[in-house]
């Protein structure tokens with residue numbers, strides 16, 4: 001039997017063979033109660049984004065600082081935001097999505113050219129359960145929150161989806177192709193596994 005806590009939303013799931021009786025499953029869960037409670041207590045808290053909140057951009061924390069600028073801009077470790085804006089949260093999310101789109105399209109162009117295949121439409125979402133996807137028509141979806149991760153992590157996710165243009169599965173050919181396209185990806189995958197959920201703690205919606 002295996003017990004899992006989703007790093008994204010704290011959902012607990014248990015997998016057990018059909019023949020295991022329910023009371024054994026319950027006993028197993030009770031036995032793991034301490035572990036479960038500890039896991040859940042470590043889930044990131046929600047942090048509403050507003051003036052002076054620090055959010056990561058390219059893996060580095062940037063303070064959102066009201067300023068006399070007309071449009072949001074990055075200045076060293078700050079995100080300068082027009083001081084008169086009534087809705088800093090909406091303002092920031094629009095800016096972050098723009099940054100994400102630019103970077104993701106740039107990476108997709110780069111990897112698609114290298115692999116020698118065209119891609120379809122790129123859409124950005126705030127998906128909770130996946131960082132990217134690619135369908136059989138070559139349309140790709142990405143989480144715009146990837147722009148908050150270190151640049152190599154965003155590159156990895158884009159290279160991963162671009163590789164699906166060639167292999168619509170996770171066969172060993174897929175992973176070999178991805179390795180020749182991107183290089184060694186263990187570190188980026190580990191980063192996502194260990195830190196990916198932390199990108200979801202920033203609350204961009206009211």
Ligand SMILES: [Zn+2]
Pocket residue numbers: 160164169170
């Ligand atoms: Zn995949």
